[in-house]
Amino acid sequence: MTDTVLSVKNLFVEYSSPRGKVKAVRDVSFDLKAGETMAVIGESGCGKTTLALSLVRLLPKAARVTGGSVQFFRDGKITDVLALNMQGLRAYRWQDCAMVFQSALNALNPVLKIRSQVQDTARAHGEHDPRKIEDRAKWLFEQVLLDPERVYNAYPHELSGGMRQRVLIALGVLLNPQVVILDEPTTALDVLTQRTIIDVLKRLRADMGFAIVFISHDLSMAAELAHRMVTMYAGQIVETGPVNTVFYEPMHPYTLGLLKAAPGLTGPRDELSSIPGSPPDLIRPPTGCKFEPRCPFAQAICAEQEPPLTLYGADHASACHFHNEPIIARQAYRDAVKAGLQKVEPNS
């Protein structure tokens, strides 16, 4: 396909630990299209951050990519990310693929003014005209609803958490990357600040046309921003599809479980339920489907055979032997909510 910007094929990542190899990412494949926003959803420890880090080769020392490929496409050129040397990697990171980290408090250097951090970044990537850099930075700060003069000359401690997060986003797109990876961009932020970040991302995405991979455990964020949703469980992609389809016709019981655990503000009080049990040991994963011990639809075959990620609908794939069950359950649930909605009187 011509408009793919990032293509991941059969990626495996392992961590070495005293107890053995932790298989954190197993056989993950996806294509990210230009301008597309893809949400990667899952519980802590499902491998979503490891996946993100391996896209920019920032994995910690204990981790090793044991198989697969990551390819980046720009202007007809193919870059094999996993084979890049240090120099190539330095150019690829930030210019082609930028990462915005989870903790805005720790990601900025506390003893340097924002100005220096902007200038350093641009200089390291071959832009030597300070005026040009300053103009671009200030324009970007305006785009993310910050006061450019004040922020440009400020130290990180002079800014609030939400402002720092916006500085990081502006810094991330400073060099016009094709792909921006956001790791939990709004966790630990207040509702109104979170809304500002969402609006800022939507605006930048429309103006600059970059693709976004964002990692989150918050389904509401995915519902708000994403075009496509990917659910990860125990290091694997268990479901992927267009965001509306995944929300309304989920084909994997784990996605269904997450949807049933997310409280909303509309309609009657949903009966929410949690997913019983805990994620499997990634050192000795069970044979068969990894979700089987926690799955309400599990049958004998699930413990024996691991279901492969299979395309069942238009652009909608699931790794489940009984992919119709979650759809039916979700439909029943939505009907019940609709029926309940008519009963609720808002001015009670």
Added chain:
Amino acid sequence: MNAQPILEMQHVNKVFKARRSTVQVLFDVSLSVAPNKTLCVVGESGCGKTTTGKILAGLAKPTDGTILFEGRDVSKFTGDDFTTYRKAVQIVHQDPYASLNPVHTLYRTLSFPLFRHKLVRNRDEARTRVLELLKIVDLSPAADFIDKFPHQLSGGQRQRVSIARALTVNPRVIVADEAVSMVDVSIRISLLNTLTELQKHLGVTFVFITHDLAVARYFAWEGEIAVMYLGRVIEQGPAPTVTTSPQHPYTRTLISSLPEPDPEITRGKERLELRSHDIPSLSHIPSGCAFHPRCPAQFYVPGVCDRHSPELASTEVSSVAACHVAAMTSKHDEAIREKAV
């Protein structure tokens, strides 16, 4: 509310003194919670919700105002009365990684208050009681957990231990400060469901402090929500009313801003735009209504909102709100209704 509140704060102000300056974090806050009910305190960081929780639990003293426990002034308590109050009101902290002693086993953490308050006579009794407590908070099989250290547990499990610790002294009220915000979505719901069960079976009253309106609405469905902004309660009422018919522009903006786990609903939401994105600093609280510099344009009335501080007043629904505009609309409607009659 008919029943006498079990815990109440009346006209509480709280001022923190720094070296040179003073910062007032609570302004005339009055809240109450009836026995076996839930009160959710919702607000952004810095709105004073944690301080409110600490004052209710007796961990901080108000600068002015009174705290009443079962109708009696807490500051006058001495001896046994004070012990009873401290035992009856327990707190669960936000961060389960920081609030448990890492070198103590769960048995030690949970048995200490039992011995301290002479609720058990010997180790056998203590062990039995600790096992019971672990079972109540769904840490089963309890025998596998009792001799573990906190580092062997996940965040959600640790938070369950914190809840069990609060339960050791048979409290009447639990103040939970962001007790579920550090854990994953699916675990969050199971913790909330555990707390709901506790309320049903043990009759515990909850003061639940959170920044997440959706969580507040889920947990306090049969109770009340109080929304705080810059040290004041600006809206309070039954949870369904506050979340479906918010009256204060701040609550309206919060609800219109909150993403929801449904693409069609969240993208189709009617949006209110704040006039300013920055939260004023507590050391420079705006004149008049503290929300006026940010209040959406369709509500803000220059000359009124920036001069006079609004009082909490009844609205056209079953909540109270501190907003000139909501009050006017409400009276306006009353006038129309009177005319119609």
